[in-house]
Amino acid sequence: MEPKSAHDSEIIMTHLVLPQDANPAGNLHGGVILKHIDTAGGVVAKKHSRGNVVTVSIDRMAFKEPAYMGELLTFKASLNYVGRSSMEIGVRVEAENLRTGEVRHTNSAYLTYVALDEDSRPTPVPPLRLETPTAERRFKEAEFRRKRRQVERELEAADSRE
Numbered sequence: 001m002e003p004k005s006a007h008d009s010e011i012i013m014t015h016l017v018l019p020q021d022a023n024p025a026g027n028l029h030g031g032v033i034l035k036h037i038d039t040a041g042g043v044v045a046k047k048h049s050r051g052n053v054v055t056v057s058i059d060r061m062a063f064k065e066p067a068y069m070g071e072l073l074t075f076k077a078s079l080n081y082v083g084r085s086s087m088e089i090g091v092r093v094e095a096e097n098l099r100t101g102e103v104r105h106t107n108s109a110y111l112t113y114v115a116l117d118e119d120s121r122p123t124p125v126p127p128l129r130l131e132t133p134t135a136e137r138r139f140k141e142a143e144f145r146r147k148r149r150q151v152e153r154e155l156e157a158a159d160s161r162e
Helices: 030-049 133-161
Strands: 011-016 052-063 072-082 086-096 103-116
Touching: 011 030, 030 052, 030 072, 030 086, 030 103, 052 086, 052 133, 072 133, 086 133, 103 133
Parallel strands: none
Antiparallel strands: 011 072, 052 103, 072 086, 086 103
């Protein structure tokens, strides 16, 4: 399989926060953000693998700032890491006040997806070609998170056997 760069699959998508997305105080529901983050990450994983993908985990979801009704959310999603069949995608969310033009970083998340074949079994994906120092840094950081998740799974398995 020919390696592909993160640039080949990165996306930017937007969402205008409407009344049905917010609580009575006008704050955006966290679940709405999660849905759009998962959608953005899934599109990146599908573009890279060119096949079906499923969400395996959301490694970290940070709510840094609230977003409000009437603001424009921008979701920037990019591939950080590729294993045999798994991919880690980082998603950054920014909210723009359309009256003032102020832009705030509201959320960040790391999601892991697995590519599936026609029988819903994990299938190999193209390797990631690291073309920039930023891509190399993101790959190394994602490897660290992957190893940490493996240790956590092993500890959980040991706890469940006790």
